[in-house]
Amino acid sequence: MSTTTVSEYLLDRLAQMGVESVFGVPGDFSLQLAEKIIDHKTLDWIGTCNELNAAYAADGYSRVKGVPGCLSTTFGVGELSAINGIAGSFAERVPVIHIVGTPTTRQMKAKPLLHHTLGNGHFEAYSKAAQHFVVASATLSEPSTAGAEIDRVLVDCVTKSRPVYITLPTDLVNAIVPAVPLQTPLDFKDPENDTATEAVVLAEIEKQVSIAQERVVVIVDGCALRHGVANEVKDLLEKTKFPVFAAPMGKSSVDESYERFVGIYNGSPSLPAVKQTIERAALIISIGAIYSDINTGGFSHDLPKTKLIELHTDRTEVFHALYPRVGMKRLLPKLTAKLQTPACTMSIAPYTYPIPQEEHDGITQPWLWPTVGSYFEPGDVIVADTGTSAFGTLDIPLKTGSVYITQTLWGSIGYSVGAALGAALAARQCQMGRTYLFVGDGSLQLTVQELSTIMHLDLKPIIFVLNNSGYTIERFLHGPTRSFNDIVNWKWTKLLDALSDENTVSESYKVTTKTELDRLLSKPQFGEVTTLVEVVVPKFDAPPVLRRYLQ
Structure with a gap:
C-alpha cells in the first residue's frame, strides 16, 4: 500500500478541489507546513502582511474561483488575528479552509508554559473560540484518523459553503498515512431530494405558475452564488423568460446584460422600475434568499407570503407550506423541464444606470x-x-x-x-x-x-x-x-x-x-x-x- 504524510495528504486534497494558492503568515508552529506548500507541485504559498488579510484574501479567492479559499496560520496569535475574517466568511456563506499549526501532540496534552499560550494551560481556548465561526473542525491527533478527519471537514466546507478549521500539530506534519484514499475524489454532491415530497412541490409550483400566467418573476440571492446553482438558474430563465432580479447579496449571480434582467431588488431603496415590476407580479420565485437587514433594504422588501415561492439549499416553501428535504440544486433542473407554459412576455423596463447631467464640474x-x-x-x-x-x-x-x-x-x-x-x-x-x-x-x-x-x-x-x-x-x-x-x-x-x-x-x-x-x-x-x-x-x-x- 502506498503511503504519504499527513500534510501531503491535506495539500493533495486541496489541489484536487481546485485550490492553487494558500494565504498566510509563517509562524514557528506552521513553518513546516509552509515549506510543504512551497514544495508542492501545484500549490503556491502567498505570504500576506497579517493573518486578518490572509482570511480576507481566502474569502475573495473563493468567491471568484468557485473553490474554497485556504489560509494557514500559527497557533494562538496567528489564528486569533484571522478570526474576524473567518467570521465574515461564515456570515456571508463563503467556503474557507483555515489550517492552524499547533504545538506537538504531546505538548497539547501536557500543556507546558509555551509561547503563544495564555500562560494558564488553556491550550484549547483558541479552538473553542473558532467553533463559533466554522461549520466543522478537525483536531488532528492521530495519524490513523487524520485522513478521514481531513476528508470529513473538506466535504462539509463545500457542501455547507462555510469555513472549516483544521489543527495540524508539528509532529504530525510528516507522520505517515495511507495514500490510497486520495485515489477516490471527495463527493460534494447535494443529497437526493425526498422523491415523494419533490413530486408534490413540482406539481404545486407548476400549478401556481399556470395561475399567475404572465405575471411571474424570479429573484436570485446570495445562496444561489454560494451553492453553485447559477447554471441551473440560467437554464430556467432562458426557457421561461421570466423577468429576473438579484438581491444585493446575489449581485452577479445573473448576467446583468441579460435582456430580461430588471435590476437589484432590496426593498424601498430599489430603483422605481424595479419596485414597480415586483409589485405587479402575481407570483415571485425566490432562489437562495438571505433576509438580512441591508440585503432587504432595512427589512422593507415587499414579498408577501401569499405570492412567494422560496427555493433554498435544504427546503422549499410554497406560500405558507414548508417542504423539507427538497433542495434547489436538484429541484431546479426538474422544475425547468416541468414548466410547459409559453415563454413569458411580461414587459419590463431596460436596466440602465444613466449618468446624471450636472452643471458644475465637481465630482459627486x-x-x-x-x-x-x-x-x-x-x-x-x-x-x-x-x-x-x-x-x-x-x-x-x-x-x-x-x-x-x-x-x-x-x-x-x-x-x-x-x-x-x-x-x-x-x-x-x-x-x-x-x-x-x-x-x-x-x-x-x-x-x-x-x-x-x-x-x-x-x-x-x-x-x-x-x-x-x-x-x-x-x-x-x-x-x-x-x-x-x-x-x-x-x-x-x-x-x-x-x-x-x-x-x-x-x-x-x-x-x-x-x-x-x-x-x-x-x-x-x-x-x-x-x-x-x-x-x-x-x-x-x-x-x-x-x-x-x-x-
Missing part, C-alpha cells in the same frame, strides 16, 4: 458611480468595501461573466483590500478581466499594507480611493460633525511608492473634477499597471441608493 457620488461603471468590461471583478463604495456600486450594471464582491451581511470595513488580493489572484488563474477595488479613505487605513502583496504579485488592480474626509456612511448614521468620524488625511498618491520595492511599476492620480476623471479613464494605457486613483468627493455626499436606504 451620483455622477461618479455610473461614470466608472461605463468603463467595465466583460469578466471584470468588482470589489467594493463596506460603506459608500458598496452602496455606490450596487446599481451599476455589470457585463457578462463579471463577479461582484462585497460584505453585505458582515460589513467589516477594510475587508475589500485583502479580498481584492485573493480575487485578483483567482481572476488571473481563471483568465478573467481586470480587478477593480473601490474603497473609502477610512476603510483603506485598516488593511492598507496588503497593497504591497498585490503589487509584489503583479496583479495590476485599478484602485479607486474615495477621499471624503473620513467615515461618511457613519456621518449619515450618527455624529455628522463629531471627531470620531474624522481620519488623518494621508498622502494617498504616495501609498504605492511607499508599499512597493524599487522594481515595481505603478501609477497614482488625484482627481477633483469630472473633466479630470473622464480624461484619465479615457487614456488608452489606463490600468495597464497597478493604478491608484484618489477621487475627492464632498464629505456629506452619498450614493442615491444609500440616501434612499436611510430615508
Whole structure:
C-alpha cells in the first residue's frame, strides 16, 4: 500500500478541489507546513502582511474561483488575528479552509508554559473560540484518523459553503498515512431530494405558475452564488423568460446584460422600475434568499407570503407550506423541464444606470458611480468595501461573466483590500478581466499594507480611493460633525511608492473634477499597471441608493 504524510495528504486534497494558492503568515508552529506548500507541485504559498488579510484574501479567492479559499496560520496569535475574517466568511456563506499549526501532540496534552499560550494551560481556548465561526473542525491527533478527519471537514466546507478549521500539530506534519484514499475524489454532491415530497412541490409550483400566467418573476440571492446553482438558474430563465432580479447579496449571480434582467431588488431603496415590476407580479420565485437587514433594504422588501415561492439549499416553501428535504440544486433542473407554459412576455423596463447631467464640474457620488461603471468590461471583478463604495456600486450594471464582491451581511470595513488580493489572484488563474477595488479613505487605513502583496504579485488592480474626509456612511448614521468620524488625511498618491520595492511599476492620480476623471479613464494605457486613483468627493455626499436606504 502506498503511503504519504499527513500534510501531503491535506495539500493533495486541496489541489484536487481546485485550490492553487494558500494565504498566510509563517509562524514557528506552521513553518513546516509552509515549506510543504512551497514544495508542492501545484500549490503556491502567498505570504500576506497579517493573518486578518490572509482570511480576507481566502474569502475573495473563493468567491471568484468557485473553490474554497485556504489560509494557514500559527497557533494562538496567528489564528486569533484571522478570526474576524473567518467570521465574515461564515456570515456571508463563503467556503474557507483555515489550517492552524499547533504545538506537538504531546505538548497539547501536557500543556507546558509555551509561547503563544495564555500562560494558564488553556491550550484549547483558541479552538473553542473558532467553533463559533466554522461549520466543522478537525483536531488532528492521530495519524490513523487524520485522513478521514481531513476528508470529513473538506466535504462539509463545500457542501455547507462555510469555513472549516483544521489543527495540524508539528509532529504530525510528516507522520505517515495511507495514500490510497486520495485515489477516490471527495463527493460534494447535494443529497437526493425526498422523491415523494419533490413530486408534490413540482406539481404545486407548476400549478401556481399556470395561475399567475404572465405575471411571474424570479429573484436570485446570495445562496444561489454560494451553492453553485447559477447554471441551473440560467437554464430556467432562458426557457421561461421570466423577468429576473438579484438581491444585493446575489449581485452577479445573473448576467446583468441579460435582456430580461430588471435590476437589484432590496426593498424601498430599489430603483422605481424595479419596485414597480415586483409589485405587479402575481407570483415571485425566490432562489437562495438571505433576509438580512441591508440585503432587504432595512427589512422593507415587499414579498408577501401569499405570492412567494422560496427555493433554498435544504427546503422549499410554497406560500405558507414548508417542504423539507427538497433542495434547489436538484429541484431546479426538474422544475425547468416541468414548466410547459409559453415563454413569458411580461414587459419590463431596460436596466440602465444613466449618468446624471450636472452643471458644475465637481465630482459627486451620483455622477461618479455610473461614470466608472461605463468603463467595465466583460469578466471584470468588482470589489467594493463596506460603506459608500458598496452602496455606490450596487446599481451599476455589470457585463457578462463579471463577479461582484462585497460584505453585505458582515460589513467589516477594510475587508475589500485583502479580498481584492485573493480575487485578483483567482481572476488571473481563471483568465478573467481586470480587478477593480473601490474603497473609502477610512476603510483603506485598516488593511492598507496588503497593497504591497498585490503589487509584489503583479496583479495590476485599478484602485479607486474615495477621499471624503473620513467615515461618511457613519456621518449619515450618527455624529455628522463629531471627531470620531474624522481620519488623518494621508498622502494617498504616495501609498504605492511607499508599499512597493524599487522594481515595481505603478501609477497614482488625484482627481477633483469630472473633466479630470473622464480624461484619465479615457487614456488608452489606463490600468495597464497597478493604478491608484484618489477621487475627492464632498464629505456629506452619498450614493442615491444609500440616501434612499436611510430615508
